[in-house]
Structures are given as structure tokens and as C-alpha cells.
Amino acid sequence: MRQVRIEYDDQVVRQFAFASILFGAVGLLVGVLIATQLAWWQANVAPYFSFSRLRPLHTNAVIFAFVGNMMFAGIYYSTQRLLRVRMASDLLSRIHFWGWQAIIVAAAVTLPLGITTSKEYAELEWPIDIAIAVVWVVFAINFFWTLAKRNEKHLYVALWFYIATIVTVAVLHIVNSLALPLTPWKSYSIFSGVQDALVQWWYGHNAVAFFLTTPILGIMYYFLPKAAERPVYSYRLSIVHFWSLVFMYIWAGPHHLLYTALPEWAQSLGMLFSLMLWAPSWGGMLNGLLTLRGAWQKVREEPVLKFFVAGVTFYGMATFEGPLLSIKSVSALAHYSDWIIGHVHTGALGWNGLMAFGLFYWLLPRIYRTPLHSKRAADAHFWMALLGIVAYMLSMWVSGVNQGLMWKATGADGTLTYPSFVETLLAIRPMYIVRVLGGTLYLAGFVLMIWNLWKTVRAGSPANAVVEVVVDDTPKPEDRVSIGTVLAGRPLWFTVLGFLLATLFVFVSAVPAVLLAVAVLVVSEIGYLVAKRAAAAGKPSWFGIIERRPLAFTVLTLVAVLVGGVAELLPTILVKQAVPHSGEAQQPYTALELQGRDLYVREGCYVCHSQMIRPLLAEYQRYGEASRAEEFIYDHPFQWGSKRTGPDLHRQGGRYPSLWHYAHLVDPRQTSPGSNMPAYPFLATHRIDVALGARKLELMRRLGVPYADEEIAAAATSQREQAATVVADLAANGVEVAWDSEMVAMIAYLQRLGRDRGVAPTRTEAVATEGVAAGGGR
Amino acid sequence: MYRQFFSGLESAALPLAAMAFFVLAFVLVLARTFFWKRKSDYDPIASLPLDEGEGRSRNEVQP
Numbered sequence: 001m002r003q004v005r006i007e008y009d010d011q012v013v014r015q016f017a018f019a020s021i022l023f024g025a026v027g028l029l030v031g032v033l034i035a036t037q038l039a040w041w042q043a044n045v046a047p048y049f050s051f052s053r054l055r056p057l058h059t060n061a062v063i064f065a066f067v068g069n070m071m072f073a074g075i076y077y078s079t080q081r082l083l084r085v086r087m088a089s090d091l092l093s094r095i096h097f098w099g100w101q102a103i104i105v106a107a108a109v110t111l112p113l114g115i116t117t118s119k120e121y122a123e124l125e126w127p128i129d130i131a132i133a134v135v136w137v138v139f140a141i142n143f144f145w146t147l148a149k150r151n152e153k154h155l156y157v158a159l160w161f162y163i164a165t166i167v168t169v170a171v172l173h174i175v176n177s178l179a180l181p182l183t184p185w186k187s188y189s190i191f192s193g194v195q196d197a198l199v200q201w202w203y204g205h206n207a208v209a210f211f212l213t214t215p216i217l218g219i220m221y222y223f224l225p226k227a228a229e230r231p232v233y234s235y236r237l238s239i240v241h242f243w244s245l246v247f248m249y250i251w252a253g254p255h256h257l258l259y260t261a262l263p264e265w266a267q268s269l270g271m272l273f274s275l276m277l278w279a280p281s282w283g284g285m286l287n288g289l290l291t292l293r294g295a296w297q298k299v300r301e302e303p304v305l306k307f308f309v310a311g312v313t314f315y316g317m318a319t320f321e322g323p324l325l326s327i328k329s330v331s332a333l334a335h336y337s338d339w340i341i342g343h344v345h346t347g348a349l350g351w352n353g354l355m356a357f358g359l360f361y362w363l364l365p366r367i368y369r370t371p372l373h374s375k376r377a378a379d380a381h382f383w384m385a386l387l388g389i390v391a392y393m394l395s396m397w398v399s400g401v402n403q404g405l406m407w408k409a410t411g412a413d414g415t416l417t418y419p420s421f422v423e424t425l426l427a428i429r430p431m432y433i434v435r436v437l438g439g440t441l442y443l444a445g446f447v448l449m450i451w452n453l454w455k456t457v458r459a460g461s462p463a464n465a466v467v468e469v470v471v472d473d474t475p476k477p478e479d480r481v482s483i484g485t486v487l488a489g490r491p492l493w494f495t496v497l498g499f500l501l502a503t504l505f506v507f508v509s510a511v512p513a514v515l516l517a518v519a520v521l522v523v524s525e526i527g528y529l530v531a532k533r534a535a536a537a538g539k540p541s542w543f544g545i546i547e548r549r550p551l552a553f554t555v556l557t558l559v560a561v562l563v564g565g566v567a568e569l570l571p572t573i574l575v576k577q578a579v580p581h582s583g584e585a586q587q588p589y590t591a592l593e594l595q596g597r598d599l600y601v602r603e604g605c606y607v608c609h610s611q612m613i614r615p616l617l618a619e620y621q622r623y624g625e626a627s628r629a630e631e632f633i634y635d636h637p638f639q640w641g642s643k644r645t646g647p648d649l650h651r652q653g654g655r656y657p658s659l660w661h662y663a664h665l666v667d668p669r670q671t672s673p674g675s676n677m678p679a680y681p682f683l684a685t686h687r688i689d690v691a692l693g694a695r696k697l698e699l700m701r702r703l704g705v706p707y708a709d710e711e712i713a714a715a716a717t718s719q720r721e722q723a724a725t726v727v728a729d730l731a732a733n734g735v736e737v738a739w740d741s742e743m744v745a746m747i748a749y750l751q752r753l754g755r756d757r758g759v760a761p762t763r764t765e766a767v768a769t770e771g772v773a774a775g776g777g778r
Numbered sequence: 779m780y781r782q783f784f785s786g787l788e789s790a791a792l793p794l795a796a797m798a799f800f801v802l803a804f805v806l807v808l809a810r811t812f813f814w815k816r817k818s819d820y821d822p823i824a825s826l827p828l829d830e831g832e833g834r835s836r837n838e839v840q841p
Contacts, residue, residue, distance in 0.1 A: 082827065156826045158827070222827050223827075231821075234812070235821070240807055
């Protein structure tokens with residue numbers, strides 16, 4: 001027994017909280033700006049503040065700056081108190097804080113400059129990616145070092161969620177960021193096409209899971225009981241919630257790629273696990289809400305609880321909507337539409353935002369030792385935020401369902417009812433305006449919170465909390481077991497066995513399937529009886545052993561996470577993509593087309609245009625033959641996109657003359673009246689770096705694209721020759737433009753799309769001409 | 779190997795069958811969660827967030 005005096009490091013908590021509030025305001029402001037740009041295209045200021053460059057800034061600011069900093073504040077505060085120890089290293093805490101802020105500033109500078117990888121939520125280029133990895137490792141070392149020094153042996157469930165976050169985000173970030181650098185600010189993903197898409201959405205989905213969900217669940221499990229002044233409803237349910245969530249989440253990524261060229265089995269697995277995810281997610285939501293049993297009157301009185309309860313409820317809504325959208329037939333309607341945007345914001349504004357506000361209102365008065373300045377202002381903030389979210393969600397639901405239905409609508413003669421894409425855009429514009437209003441209301445509530453917290457902080461004084469704790473170092477029976485005992489634990493083996501049987505289940509016919517199901521039940525029953533007998537004998541449970549061992553716990557968490565990732569990624573990466581069904585694969589891009597492709601990436605065209613035609617009748621009619629896996633084997637990175645504010649571009653090549661593209665890029669309203677696309681007139685005056693063409697081919701060759709030495713050596717000449725055809729075509733129509741202008745490279749790339757050998761022509765000239773006349777492009 | 783392995787999947791049957799299996803397993807786990815507890819294992823840990831400032835380590839009150 002010993003008495004220990006602990007002074008918690010609350011300085012780092014304050015720093016992260018302030019950074020979250022500051023960058024949250026920036027992220028929301030940019031969100032309102034880009035929503036305004038979608039409603040009124042005139043709000044675009046080319047080139048740095050156009051929608052396509054600012055949208056990644058908005059998502060990165062909200063995810064990594066607002067939620068990220070909030071998460072770190074919550075983690076640093078709760079970890080120290082749950083472990084009864086100060087963070088292991090103040091220096092590492094400071095490096096973590098300032099390093100993370102430097103990364104955010106770097107993102108805020110590079111993204112408007114067009115420095116981007118184009119991989120959603122992973123747009124930052126390779127030097128920043130390395131910095132993220134280093135800072136994350138610093139955070140991990142500090143966290144696990146603190147675990148090692150702890151005065152409290154038990155690891156509360158919130159810490160499990162933090163552990164899962166730390167190890168999984170590291171794996172996701174490193175794998176998805178693997179790239180070869182071309183210049184200090186440009187790199188190409190080592191993956192291409194289907195592989196790149198699968199890796200990206202394995203990352204993208206699990207960034208939502210392990211950056212926006214698991215740490216916030218940890219915060220929920222710590223701060224909600226504190227605010228409600230009662231323990232969590234069912235600690236045991238939280239254990240089930242944790243293991244089922246971390247195991248299942250990682251499998252669900254392919255639901256972002258339903259009906260694409262991704263192999264069917266991967267799509268089905270993604271859909272299946274997405275549906276299953278509904279159960280543990282709602283288990284967690286109910287566990288949070290039921291913590292307030294018998295204390296619901298407090299919700300009326302305490303703004304903090306209002307935010308937490310509404311936040312957890314939005315978690316439930318988002319995790320119901322997610323599985324719903326993962327059903328293939330629903331996805332056929334909703335994917336690429338604003339419904340997905342509404343869904344994402346249910347999670348971001350509702351779950352993350354409201355939990356963050358509840359945390360700030362609870363935390364800052366405590367670490368400044370003063371009451372909250374105004375509960376009435378906090379209540380007003382709650383209602384403003386809630387109404388803002390509802391306006392946002394409803395407008396995006398209406399808009400998304402309308403888009404989906406209009407894209408698919410066909411008349412009595414079987415032709416598209418709305419062949420011009422712009423028609424659908426004009427129909428949903430009122431909803432875009434409602435979104436601006438909803439977002440502005442949410443931002444106004446945020447500003448009110450800043451005022452309220454500022455007044456609170458001014459009235460208080462910052463000080464680190466100090467506590468005296470009595471530590472009992474006497475070893476417990478649970479501490480004396482070996483790592484072998486941990487690994488030999490029956491629950492572990494019953495889980496492995498159950499998983500293997502469940503896996504076999506899907507490969508057998510009806511009768512063996514029934515026998516296997518019976519076997520699973522028998523195994524479960526035996527496990528139950530054995531565990532019951534052990535409990536009766538007074539032996540420590542396996543849970544009692546494992547929850548005191550952070551290393552073993554971390555390893556098991558990592559295994560649970562990796563199973564899904566490996567099962568989905570490995571077959572896709574091992575399978576050689578270049579085995580086309582049509583007998584023809586994609587042809588490598590020319591040097592000029594590659595230059596144009598990089599401009600397409602720089603300007604963020606993928607933000608609004610997909611390059612993936614799904615095998616659906618309406619898409620065939622609108623865009624042409626469905627996209628196939630072999631057409632993307634040299635796409636480093638893939639450009640499938642995830643949203644259609646404009647039409648799909650995969651079969652765009654040769655559809656319109658070069659003059660149409662020139663006019664469209666200079667002023668989209670010339671060719672597509674009603675379009676909300678930003679204008680890119682500067683492409684006509686900016687020049688490409690011709691010398692870089694050869695280096696690009698060389699780097700692509702290192703990634704597996706079959707360029708011959710002669711092609712690389714003649715890159716400068718070939719660019720000029722190919723550009724000359726575009727320049728001549730434009731000149732014939734009275735447009736003078738330099739051969740090495742960005743405009744020519746962009747047109748060369750756009751004219752190439754979907755024109756590889758083996759792709760049958762799917763649209764007659766008459767149809768294509770009609771499309772031009774009707775303003776069929778965006 | 780993996781291609782052959784997964785090419786045998788019947789995509790419509792897989793989600794339905796596995797969903798039924800999952801629901802059954804989930805109900806069993808829930809039943810075990812709520813109806814068979816080792817209170818000594820969980821209750822002290824569940825109250826950890828509420829102990830802040832009391833100045834005591836949970837280790838001291840371990841049975």
C-alpha cells in the first residue's frame with residue numbers, strides 16, 4: 001500500500017479543446033461556404049477557393065481538426081483519471097499537440113493549392129502523411145507508456161476503444177498512404193484501379209469507424225456516466241459492443257463500391273457485414289441511453305446531457321441508415337446522390353458534433369474551476385444545432401431521393417425521362433438552399449458556444465487537478481497468470497472455432513449447413529457450461545485476466561481488426577487484374593494524358609464526377625457501357641469518385657469535340673445552362689511542366705505500367721505531337737491556345753476516357769449530338 | 779486459390795443465411811449478457827469513471 005499524489009496534465013486537455021473549437025469554426029465556415037457554392041456557383045473564387053478544392057479542406061478540417069482535437073482532449077482527460085496517473089511524458093504530449101496542429105495548418109495550405117492525392121479523407125500528400133504517422137506514433141508511445149505506469153490495474157471500457165483507435169488508425173493510414181513520390185508535393189498510389197478503390201474505401205469507411213466512432217464511443221462511456229452521475233447501464237453489454245464492433249466494422253468498406261467493378265464476393269461481404277453492424281451499434285446506443293434510466297429529469301435541466309442524449313440518438317440513426325444504404329437495391333438508388341451526404345452529416349453534425357459540444361460544456365468549466373457562464377445560451381445552442389441538423393438532413397434526403405429517381409426515370413418508350421443531367425440539378429436546387437440555411441444555423445449555434453465558453457474561461461483560472469490516491473500493489477491472482485494462460489483462454493478459442501464454423505457455413509449446401517449450425521450451438525453450449533463451472537469454482541474469469549493486460553488486449557484487438565482487412569484486401573491484391581473479360585486491357589496513358597490526369601486530380605474533379613458506370617439500365621442509357629475492372633489497371637490512383645453533382649465521365653472520351661470541352665471548362669454555363677460547376681478559365685493560360693512528363697512515365701513504370709524506354713525518352717516530343725492535334729482542332733474553331741497549356745493537357749485526358757481498345761461503342765452519333773444540343777454534360 | 783474460393787459464393791443466399799445465423803448468435807450473446815452476470819467482475823469497473831477525486835485506487839477495494 002502506498003499513497004500517491006498525482007497532478008494531472010490538464011494543460012494538454014485545454015490546448016486540444018481550444019484547437020478543436022478554433023478549427024471546428026473554420027471547418028463549419030468552409031462547409032457553409034461550399035454549400036453556398038453549390039447553390040450559387042458565383043461564390044466560387046478560382047482557382048484556390050473553388051468548390052472542388054475547398055471540399056477536401058472542409059472534410060479534413062471537420063474530421064481531423066475538429067473531431068480529432070476534441071477526441072484527443074477527451075482521451076487525455078479521461079485516460080489520466082481512469083488510470084490514476086499523469087500522462088507518461090509531458091514532452092510527448094506537447095509534441096503530439098503541436099505536431100497535430102502543424103499537420104492541420106499544412107492541410108489548410110496545401111489543399112486550396114491543389115496539392116492532393118485525391119483519395120477521400122486521405123488527400124494530404126506524402127510528406128504530410130509521414131508527419132501524421134510520426135505524430136500518431138508519438139501519441140501511441142505516450143498512451144501505452146501511461147498504461148504501463150498506471151496505478152489502476154483495471155482497464156475501463158473507454159480505454160479499450162482508445163486502444164482500438166490507436167492501433168487501427170495506424171494500420172489504415174500506413175496502408176492507404178503507400179505511394180511513390182514524384183516531387184516533394186506529388187506522389188502516385190502504389191495501388192491502382194480496383195485494388196486502389198478497395199484499399200481506399202477500406203480506409204475511408206474505417207476512418208469513419210475508428211476515428212469518428214470508436215474514440216467517441218470511449219468518450220461516451222466515460223463522460224456520459226459522469227454527467228449522469230451513475231455507472232453505465234450494462235458494463236457487460238459494453239464488452240459485447242466493443243468486440244463485435246471492432247471485428248465487424250473493418251469488413252464493411254466495400255459497401256461504398258456496390259455495383260462497381262469490384263468483385264461480386266467483396267461487395268456481398270461488405271453488404272453482409274454492414275447489415276450485421278446494425279446490431280452492435282444499436283447495442284452501444286441503447287447502453288448509452290439506458291445509462292440515464294431513472295435520471296431522465298436531469299436531461300431537462302442539464303444542457304450537457306441534452307447534447308449527449310441527442311448525440312447518441314443520432315449515432316443510432318446514422319448506424320441504422322448506414323446498413324440500410326448498404327443494401328444493394330437501396331444503394332442502386334442512393335449511391336452518388338445527396339442522400340449519402342445527408343447520411344454522413346447525420347453522423348458528423350449529429351453524433352460527432354453534439355458529443356463534442358456536450359464534452360466542451362462539461363469539460364471547460366471543470367478544468368477552469370468555474371460554473372458554465374450561461375446554461376440558457378447552451379440550451380439555445382442545443383436547439384439551434386438540432387434544427388440546423390434536421391434542415392440539413394431533410395433537405396439532403398429529399399434531394400438525394402429525387403436525384404436517384406430522376407436519374408433512373410424512363411418514359412413509356414423506354415428512354416430516359418431526364419436525359420440532360422442539368423435537369424436533375426435544377427430540380428434539387430431549392431434543397432441546396434435549405435442546406436445552406438441549416439448549416440448556417442448550426443454554425444450560428446457554434447458561435448454562441450464559443451462566446452459562452454469564452455466567458456466561462458475568462459471567469460475561471462486554469463489549474464491542473466491534483467488527487468491523492470492509495471495504491472495497492474499487492475499482486476492479485478489475475479496478475480500472476482502467464483501470457484500462455486491468456487492465449488489459452490476458452491472464450492478466445494470458442495470465438496475462433498465459432499468464426500471458423502461460421503465461415504464454413506457459407507460454402508456448404510443445405511444439409512451440411514444445418515449440421516454446422518447445430519455444431520455451432522453445441523460449441524456455444526459447451527462454452528457456456530465450462531465457463532459456468534469455472535465461475536462456480538471461484539476461478540478468475542478470462543475477462544478478469546485479459547482486461548488487466550494491455551499488451552495482450554492490444555494484440556487481440558489488432559487481430560480482430562486485421563482478420564476482416566486481410567480477408568478482403570489480400571485476395572483482391574493477389575488476383576492479377578489484367579485479365580480482361582473482353583480480351584483487351586487498358587492501354588497506358590500518354591505523357592500528355594498523364595499530365596492532364598494530374599490536373600484532373602489537382603482540381604478535384606473527382607469530387608463531383610464519377611468514373612464508374614454501374615451495370616444498371618439507366619446508367620447504360622445515360623453514360624454507356626458499364627465500367628469493367630480491367631479498364632483501370634493503370635489508374636494510379638483510381639478516380640471512381642463517390643458523388644455525382646455532375647455526370648459520370650468514364651465514357652466521356654470522343655463524346656464531344658475539343659471545342660465543347662474548352663468552352664465548358666472556361667464557362668460551364670456556355671455548354672450546360674444551369675450548371676453549378678466552377679469555371680476553370682485559368683487552365684488556358686497556365687502551362688504544364690513538359691519536362692516532368694518523362695519522370696511521370698518513369699515513375700509509373702516503377703509501379704508496373706509497361707512503358708518502353710523509347711516512350712519515356714520521347715515524352716517531350718510525344719506531348720507536343722499529341723497537343724498539336726488538340727490545338728489544331730481548337731484553332732479550326734477560332735480558339736488560340738498554347739500547346740503546353742494546362743487546358744490542352746486536360747482536354748487530351750478527357751478525350752481519352754473510356755476509349756481503350758475492346759470497349760464497344762455504345763452510343764450513336766445521333767444520341768451524342770442530341771446530348772450536346774440539350775446541354776447533356778454538366 | 780482465393781478466386782476459386784470466393785467464386786463459389788451464391789451472393790443472394792449468403793447474406794440471408796448468414797444474417798439468420800448472426801441474429802441467432804446475437805440473441806444468444808445478449809441473453810448471456812443480461813441474464814448471467816458475474817457482478818464481482820464488472821460492477822467495480824463500471825463505477826471507475828465515478829471515482830474521480832475520491833482519492834482511492836480501485837485496487838484497494840478488490841475482493
